[in-house]
Amino acid sequence: MYSFKMERAESLTSALERFGDSDDAVYLAGGHTLIPAMKQRLRAPEDVIDLSGIPGLRDILVTQDGIEIGAMATHAAVAGSAHVKTHIPVLADLAGGIGDRQVRNRGTIGGSIANNDPAADYPAAVLGLDARIVTDRRTIASGDFFKAMFETALEPDEIIRAIQFPKIERAAYLKFPNPASRYAMVGVLIACISDEVRIAITGAAPSVFRAADFEVALSESFSESSISELTLPSDTMNDDIHASADYRAHLCKVLIGRGVQMLSDH
Numbered sequence: 268m269y270s271f272k273m274e275r276a277e278s279l280t281s282a283l284e285r286f287g288d289s290d291d292a293v294y295l296a297g298g299h300t301l302i303p304a305m306k307q308r309l310r311a312p313e314d315v316i317d318l319s320g321i322p323g324l325r326d327i328l329v330t331q332d333g334i335e336i337g338a339m340a341t342h343a344a345v346a347g348s349a350h351v352k353t354h355i356p357v358l359a360d361l362a363g364g365i366g367d368r369q370v371r372n373r374g375t376i377g378g379s380i381a382n383n384d385p386a387a388d389y390p391a392a393v394l395g396l397d398a399r400i401v402t403d404r405r406t407i408a409s410g411d412f413f414k415a416m417f418e419t420a421l422e423p424d425e426i427i428r429a430i431q432f433p434k435i436e437r438a439a440y441l442k443f444p445n446p447a448s449r450y451a452m453v454g455v456l457i458a459c460i461s462d463e464v465r466i467a468i469t470g471a472a473p474s475v476f477r478a479a480d481f482e483v484a485l486s487e488s489f490s491e492s493s494i495s496e497l498t499l500p501s502d503t504m505n506d507d508i509h510a511s512a513d514y515r516a517h518l519c520k521v522l523i524g525r526g527v528q529m530l531s532d533h
Contacts, residue, residue, distance in 0.1 A: 269311040275320045279403050279426055282316050286424045289314040294426060296339060296378030299370065324377075324428065327351065333434045334358075335401075338377025338427040342366070345376055355396070357438040357456070361388050364442060366449050377427040380412070383419050383474060385505065386450035390475035391440065392432075395456035395467030399431040406431075416473040435460060439529045441522040442470075445509060452510050453518045457526040462486065466523060471504050471515045481523055489531065491524050 273295075276282035286292045292314040295301060304310040318324065324339035327348045334354050336345060345351055346363035365371055365388050379389045380400065392398070393409045400407040403426045412420050421427070438458035442451045451470030458465045464485040466478040484493045499519050504512035 269305070269308065271305075271312055271315055273315045273317060275317040277320055279321060279428065282318060282321065282426060283403065283424060285314065285316050292316055294318055296381070297341070297374040299374050299378070300382050300384065318426065326429075329354065330431070332431070334432045335429050336376055336432065337429050338381075339375050340377075342371040342374050342376070342379075343368075346371065354434040354436075355432055355438075356436065357440050357458070358392050358396070358432060361392050361440045361442075361456070364388070364440075364444070364449070376430060380430070381419060381421060381427055383413055383417055384450075385416050385473050385475075386445075386452070386470045388440075388442065388451055388454055388469060391451075391454050391456040391467040391469040393430060393467075394475050394477060395440075395458050395465050396432050396435060396438065397458075397460065397465060398433070400427055401429045401431060402427050413475050418474075433460070437530060439526040441526050441529075443518055443522065453515055453522060455519060455522040455526055457485075457523065457530065459489070459530065464489065468519055471499075471519050473505065476503075478519070478523065485527065489527065491527050494520070494523065494527070 274285055291312050293312040295315050295317045324337040326337045327340055327350055328335045329350050334350055342362045342365045346359050351359045376389055379387050380393055398409050400412050407420055440456045442454040445452050453471045454469040456467045464482050466482050467475055469475045480497050481494050499516045501512040501516040504515040506512040
């Protein structure tokens, strides 16, 4: 690992100032991507700005419209939150299935979505539940946030402050995990919000995406029969040593069907 200077920011303002004063700085949240990349000398920043000391970034609050989760809240905190379990149980279940106990106690929700790993779980929740990302300077709709593999709408110095989720009880997340890493080879979140069905899929493609044709069909008739003739194109899917593109496309439909059955039974 190259030499670098590490500073612990005490406020959003100080973090932004330190970033602006550096020629090559990065923010540190949970560190599950940054630290391995630095160890392998894939990243060599001059300054690492630790966000863990900024007050309020770990808070999980009930608001008039839903739940606001601070960007530095850990996966374990989200999974164990009484507020999340009560108002968005699918999000608590999703967070509880990320990695292992060590990962869940260190990794953060803000760090995960800012990184936008194609196999991460949280992007499916953010997009599927139509959440909003609150930064130090603006609020970004979920549909505008995820751009491409490891790419988001964030500016280089922008800091996620919180994620705002609407209250919702009728939703399900189904994941086919890699047995070693527990990353999603395919993860499907299905949410029924008013008369709309939203489906967000992670792990299958270079970035999280919505299954529009399936959403339309299920919004008209929420049954497995309504999607029996639909398929997802395999030419946009990931193809690697873990699964072929065709397999991932098939698995997406299988998990969507299981999610519909699960929600229909409740």
